[in-house]
Amino acid sequence: QVQLVESGGGLVQAGDTLRLSCAASGRNFDAWRFGWFRQAPGKEREFVAGINWSGVLTNYADSVKGRFTISTDRAKSTVYLQMSSLKPEDTAVYHCAARLYSDRDWNTERAFWGPGTQVTVSS
Numbered sequence: 787q788v789q790l791v792e793s794g795g796g797l798v799q800a801g802d803t804l805r806l807s808c809a810a811s812g813r814n815f816d817a818w819r820f821g822w823f824r825q826a827p828g829k830e831r832e833f834v835a836g837i838n839w840s841g842v843l844t845n846y847a848d849s850v851k852g853r854f855t856i857s858t859d860r861a862k863s864t865v866y867l868q869m870s871s872l873k874p875e876d877t878a879v880y881h882c883a884a885r886l887y888s889d890r891d892w893n894t895e896r897a898f899w900g901p902g903t904q905v906t907v908s909s
Contacts, residue, residue, distance in 0.1 A: 788812040788898045790882045795903030802872050802907070808865040808882030808900060815839045819887045820865045822856060824878035824905075834880070835867060838887065850876075872907045879904050 794806040808820065821836040835846045835856035844856055855868040865882060885897040 788884065790884055790898055790900035792880060792882050792900045792903040795880060795905045797906045797908065798872055800873055800907055800909050803868070803870045804872065804905060806867040806869065806880055806882075806903060806905070808867075810863050810865065810882075810884060815860075815863070815884065817887050818884050820856075820858070821883045821885075821892065822865075822867045822880060823883055823892075824876075824880045825902075826878040829878075831881075832878075833892070837865065869905070872905075874907045874909045877905060877907050 789811045791809045792806060794804060798804055816839055819836060819838050822834040823831050824834050825831040833847055834850055835854055837844045837856045837858055839858060839860060841858040846854060853871045857866045879902040881902045882900040883892060883897055885892060885894055889896055
C-alpha cells in the first residue's frame with residue numbers, strides 16, 4: 787500500500803517560514819513524481835510544486851515561485867516543501883501527491899494523495 791503522510795503545518799504569521807514533510811512508503815519511488823497541492827475552502831485544488839524522485843526536475847506555480855522550494859530526501863523517503871515569506875493567501879490544506887511518471891499528469895485515478903496538513907497564515 788502506498789501511503790503519504792504530511793506533517794509540519796501550523797499557524798504562523800505573515801512572513802514566517804514553514805517546512806512541510808511528506809513521508810512516502812509502500813513502493814520503490816524511483817519512477818514516480820511527487821507534488822504538493824493546496825486547497826482553501828470554496829476554492830479548487832491548486833498545484834503548488836512538483837518534483838521527480840531524484841530531485842533534479844522541479845516546477846512551481848507562479849504564485850509560489852521564489853518563495854517555496856520542493857526537495858526530496860530519498861534516504862528518508864520524504865518530500866519536503868520549504869515555504870518562506872508566507873502570505874495569508876497561502877492559507878490552505880496542503881496535500882502531498884504521488885503518481886507514476888508515465889501517467890503524465892495528475893488527473894489519473896492512479897495517483898495517491900495524503901490526508902493533508904493545515905497551514906494558516908495570519909496577517
